Amino acid sequence: MSLHIKIEQAADVAVLQCVGRLVRGESLHFLKQAVISLKQPRIVVLDLSGVETVDCGGLGMLVFLHRWTRESAIQLKLVNPSGFVRNVLECTRLTRVLTISSVDDAVEILVSSDSTIENRNWAAA
Numbered sequence: 001m002s003l004h005i006k007i008e009q010a011a012d013v014a015v016l017q018c019v020g021r022l023v024r025g026e027s028l029h030f031l032k033q034a035v036i037s038l039k040q041p042r043i044v045v046l047d048l049s050g051v052e053t054v055d056c057g058g059l060g061m062l063v064f065l066h067r068w069t070r071e072s073a074i075q076l077k078l079v080n081p082s083g084f085v086r087n088v089l090e091c092t093r094l095t096r097v098l099t100i101s102s103v104d105d106a107v108e109i110l111v112s113s114d115s116t117i118e119n120r121n122w123a124a125a
Contacts, residue, residue, distance in 0.1 A: 003027035005034050012042035019050030024057030035065055041074055048081040054088055077101045
């Protein structure tokens with residue numbers, strides 16, 4: 001499996017836990033659809049701790065999601081990228097564009113939202 005996405009949404013905060021590879025192909029389509037199909041989020045948190053690799057297509061998708069969320073008045077936060085992913089983001093200087101938050105920041109966001117949590121799973125082969 002290339003990418004698995006677990007979605008939890010509480011009120012207007014959605015957390016997408018990504019596990020696998022963020023690479024060109026079907027996995028990027030699944031990530032895009034997972035974000036775009038969210039129900040009126042105010043904040044989208046992409047947990048990248050389980051992402052082992054990212055290629056130029058994956059970087060392009062992160063930039064696309066950044067632009068799409070900004071145009072939709074949604075905050076996009078990348079949380080806890082793996083060492084490799086963080087290094088790629090720093091080398092490409094995308095850390096200047098994308099918001100990378102700590103796990104503590106993500107927990108604070110989740111604690112401040114109150115509502116039932118909706119769970120969904122997405123997977124790309």
